[in-house]
Each structure stands twice: as structure tokens, then as C-alpha cells.
Amino acid sequence: MRLAGFYAFAAAVALLPALFPDNYFVVVIGASAGLNVILAVGLNLLMGYAGQISLGHAAFFGVGAYASAILTTRFGWPSLLALAAGLLAAGLLAWGFARPILRLRGHYLAMATLGFGVIAHVVMVQATHWTGGPDGLAGIPPLNVLGWRVEGDLQWYGVIMAAMLLAVWLSLNLVDSQVGRALRAVHGSEFAAQMMGVDTARAKTQAFVVSALFAAFAGSLFAHQQAFVSPDSFNLAVSVELVTMVVLGGLASTFGAVCGAIALTLLQQGLVVFEDYEMLVHGALLMAVMIFMPQGLFVGLTQAVRRLGSALVGSKPPAAA
Amino acid sequence: MPEQLFQFLVTGITIGSLYALVGLGFALIYNASDVVNFAQGEFVMLGAMTAIALLNAGLPLLVAAVIATLLTVGVGLLLERFAIEPAAGASVVTTIIITIGAAIFLRGVALLLWGKDFHSLKPFSGDAPIQIGGATVLPQSLWVLGVTVVLVALVRAFFNRTLLGKALLACAFNRTAAQAVGINVKVMLRLAYGLSAGLGALAGILIAPITFSSYEAGVMLGLKGFSAAIVGGIGNPMGAVAGGVLLGVLEALGAGLVSSGYKDAIAFLFVLMVLFFEPTGLFGHKASERV
Numbered sequence: 001m002r003l004a005g006f007y008a009f010a011a012a013v014a015l016l017p018a019l020f021p022d023n024y025f026v027v028v029i030g031a032s033a034g035l036n037v038i039l040a041v042g043l044n045l046l047m048g049y050a051g052q053i054s055l056g057h058a059a060f061f062g063v064g065a066y067a068s069a070i071l072t073t074r075f076g077w078p079s080l081l082a083l084a085a086g087l088l089a090a091g092l093l094a095w096g097f098a099r100p101i102l103r104l105r106g107h108y109l110a111m112a113t114l115g116f117g118v119i120a121h122v123v124m125v126q127a128t129h130w131t132g133g134p135d136g137l138a139g140i141p142p143l144n145v146l147g148w149r150v151e152g153d154l155q156w157y158g159v160i161m162a163a164m165l166l167a168v169w170l171s172l173n174l175v176d177s178q179v180g181r182a183l184r185a186v187h188g189s190e191f192a193a194q195m196m197g198v199d200t201a202r203a204k205t206q207a208f209v210v211s212a213l214f215a216a217f218a219g220s221l222f223a224h225q226q227a228f229v230s231p232d233s234f235n236l237a238v239s240v241e242l243v244t245m246v247v248l249g250g251l252a253s254t255f256g257a258v259c260g261a262i263a264l265t266l267l268q269q270g271l272v273v274f275e276d277y278e279m280l281v282h283g284a285l286l287m288a289v290m291i292f293m294p295q296g297l298f299v300g301l302t303q304a305v306r307r308l309g310s311a312l313v314g315s316k317p318p319a320a321a
Numbered sequence: 322m323p324e325q326l327f328q329f330l331v332t333g334i335t336i337g338s339l340y341a342l343v344g345l346g347f348a349l350i351y352n353a354s355d356v357v358n359f360a361q362g363e364f365v366m367l368g369a370m371t372a373i374a375l376l377n378a379g380l381p382l383l384v385a386a387v388i389a390t391l392l393t394v395g396v397g398l399l400l401e402r403f404a405i406e407p408a409a410g411a412s413v414v415t416t417i418i419i420t421i422g423a424a425i426f427l428r429g430v431a432l433l434l435w436g437k438d439f440h441s442l443k444p445f446s447g448d449a450p451i452q453i454g455g456a457t458v459l460p461q462s463l464w465v466l467g468v469t470v471v472l473v474a475l476v477r478a479f480f481n482r483t484l485l486g487k488a489l490l491a492c493a494f495n496r497t498a499a500q501a502v503g504i505n506v507k508v509m510l511r512l513a514y515g516l517s518a519g520l521g522a523l524a525g526i527l528i529a530p531i532t533f534s535s536y537e538a539g540v541m542l543g544l545k546g547f548s549a550a551i552v553g554g555i556g557n558p559m560g561a562v563a564g565g566v567l568l569g570v571l572e573a574l575g576a577g578l579v580s581s582g583y584k585d586a587i588a589f590l591f592v593l594m595v596l597f598f599e600p601t602g603l604f605g606h607k608a609s610e611r612v
Contacts (some may be wrong), residue, residue: 100596126582279432286422
């Protein structure tokens, strides 16, 4: 029953397009929410469990996207191989970067990761020869999974949802493993974790690399789905959005991150109706949620569902997610 | 070549003064409340944009500058009262997101008021460049330098010589102890926000004639100011000033000698290098961790 929430979530994801056939909103917004879920769940491993902030996570999203874009368009690599190369690149980058920066704490760590993100974005804009510069790279071929070319909104919905469920499942299992427990110990008190024999530097590096891999994976899918990438999708604002998703959902909860990612994706779609007031409303909502619900939306929501559930049937509801 | 270097140095110190003022604002707020205020750059933008709007409405420059600064101070106080105070005791990440939310909100307000266009301010005393050595210096650069020196000196004197300044410092060291000796910590917190909003606004007004201003102008400035405060060791006001000037000079040298497109990358690479070797900044307190 440990994964009951997961199965309920998977069922909901599979049922949605059947309940709303040919619904643009469900399929397209759903796919974009799915990518955000992968990103947020990955970042949550680092922020929520290991307790390390990253304000530059869009960089890894970008590494995955550009690896796929460049390798498939300029070198004709098969898309799965390019995806693997993107994962490798992001993993190595994160591993190399993790050691020196994860010694830093609090605002110094925020600064270092932020700087990393800005540098990566500048490179995407300036290395025109490879990245196409500010105009981006177009004409990325469709994802080809062993001969199956993923085309059309519904197929993409399926692929991204499958990837998302894989990410959520991995995350749920990871946090309950020995590595996950070590990470939580680091979050609680790094010193105490060390005393208990946890190699804290190793645990933090692992969390950083794994969350970078999640991001690069999402990036690769994103590049193929959009068939186009440009630096705007990987700038500081995106990094901030990712952090917001994790915190909005409530740190240190996989379904919290899922919830935060979906909420923020829907919010951004919903805000479009405010037109010129979009920014103003976005900022005000962000402040309000953080001030009045510092524990995040998910905690508040699950409590409400539990109360409702126990009032109705007098026992724990299965679909708490 | 030496003349060129001197030219880069002048440009760097000018822009560095701006970073120094923004960094000083970061340090003041951090000292008083342990919060890194990501809306600091928006104070700079608000100061510049309000001054431009008031000037266009026909007010003389000095009056426009004073009103713009006071209005921004007001915004700083409102931010403290309605966004920071209710979230007292929240985690670092939560406060970071609150101030980022505030920054987005203020940008949204500026977008509604002034649109997406770039606006500029007339230089305070003409734009005929002055030749110093082999370098050309804009009169506005001298304004920036002069006013920055005066402001930094004033802030220093405020902390070292006035009771109010010392009370603020006491809050930075230990809030409980400060409260115990009768300092009103809440008032001090507001003072810090007002002060750093004012510094930000003045920085914005000073630089507006050199760089154009728009509703988004505060984003990069805020980041650079944060970098300055971090390089200097966060919570050390004079460290932030030194960090800002250093950052400005390096950025100008990088833009001139390496590539102007990569200047932001060079600035942040420098910050990363500093953090790799000095994890608490160049002039920061060496942290001893409490268990």
C-alpha cells in the first residue's frame, strides 16, 4: 500500500484523455504539466530531501534540451542516443560542479547555483555556432523510440505521462531507500548525519546529480516535443519557477512537488486572461501563498481531503493524491 | 593600450559604484532580518522610472529625484510591513520566494504604469565628455562616483557615530540581546528596509542617464548587487561596497578585453571562483557552525 497514491495518480493520468476526448486543454497543458512534474520531482530530491537550494536548475533542463537538439539536427544522431548523451553531459556537469559548491550554505549556495544558471544561459545565447544563439534551433526531428515516431498531441501526452510516472515512481522509491534516508539525515543536521556515519558530501552530490538527470531527461523530451529550443526556456525565471513549484507543493514530499508543478502550470495558463495584469497577479499570488501557507499547498490540501474522507466513510481515503 | 585599460577602469568603477549601492542595500536588510531581498533591483528600477515620470511631468530634477526616492522608501516600508513581517521565522527558501514574488509584483506594477518601452533620463550636467588622461569620462560618471562616495561615507558614519545606527548594528549581531537592552527591533527592521530602498532608488536615478531604464531593468542589477554582497561576505556593508566595485571593474575589463556578450558570465564566474576558495566571501566572517 506504500505506492497506493502512485497507482491512483497513474489511473487518473490514464483516464483523463478518455474522459475528455480531443480536448486540447487536457492533452497539451497536461503534457506541459507532465514535464514540469519531472523537473519539480527531481529538484525536490535535492531541495526537499537533501535541503540544498538550487536557483540554477533550468541549466540542466537546457543541457538535456540542447544536447538532443544539436546532436539530432547537426550530427544526425538517433534521438534516443542523443537523449542518453544529454543525460551523460548533465550528470557529469552536475557531478563536477557539486563538490565545490555543495560545501556552501544558505545564501552562498543560492548565489553559486544562481551564478551557474546565469552562466549557462549566457553560453546558450552567445555560442551561436552551436546553439543558434537567441533565435534558437528549429527543425528538431520527432522522438524515435525503436522505430516508433512520436507525433501528434495525444501520442506526446502518452510519452510524457509515461516518463512522468517513471520519474514519480523513481522518486518515491529513492526517498525510501538507504540513499533517501541518508539525504533526510543531511537535511535534519549535516553534523549529526556525519556522526551517524553518513558520507554527507557523497549524499549531497548524489542528490545533485540525480536531480540534474531528471531535468536533462525532461529537457530532451521538451526539445523533441516542441521541435524547437531557444535560450528563453532555460533562463533564471524558469529556475525560479522550478523552485517555486517545489516550495509551493511543500518541501520533502514527492506528491507535494507533483501538486506544485501542476498548480503552477495551471496558474500560468489561467493568468493569461489577466493580460497586462498577469505579472502583477502572479507576484501577488506567489507572496500570498508563501506568507499564508509556508508549508505549501499539498499539506493544506491533503489535510482537507483526509478530513473530508474520514467524515464521509470514517476511514483513510485511498486517493489522497 | 594603457589608455584603453584606464577607460575600462573608469567604466568599471562607474557601474561598480551602482553595484556597490545595491549590494549595500542587500547587506543592510540581511543584517537586520537575515533575509536576502530579491526585490532590491526593483527599488533601483522604481527610483529611476518614477524620477523619469516626474521629470516628464514638468518637475525640476532635484524635486523629482527627492520625491522618487521618498516614494521608493515608502514601497520598501510597505514591503517590510505586508510581506516580510507576516512571514517572520520562515525558512530561507520561503523568504527568497516571497521577495521574488514581490519583485515580480513590482515589475508588474511598473509594466502597467510605464509600459514595455525603454525610458531615459537627461544627464544631470550635460553630456559633453571630459578628457582625463587618455580616457573620455561622461559628466554623469562623475556624478555617480561622487554621490556614491558621499552615500557610502554617510552610511558608514551612520553606523559608527549615531545611536540609531549602532542600534541597527546591535540588531544584526543579536536580535534577542538588542531587544533586551531596549531596542525596538521592529522599528529597526523598517529602518533597514527604508534605508536600502532609498539607496536603491538613488542608485537608479544616478545611473538612469547612462543606461536606459525599463520595467525589467532591476533584474540584472539586483543579481549583481546580490553578487556584490556575497563577494564581500554577506552582512558586511563595506565588504558589499568593495565587492560591487570589484565586480564592476572585472566586468568592464572582461567586456573590453574578452567579449562584451560574455560580460555577465565573466562576472558570475568571478563570483563562483570567490566562493570556491572563500566559501563565506572575501570579507565575510569565517562561519563556525553551531550544532
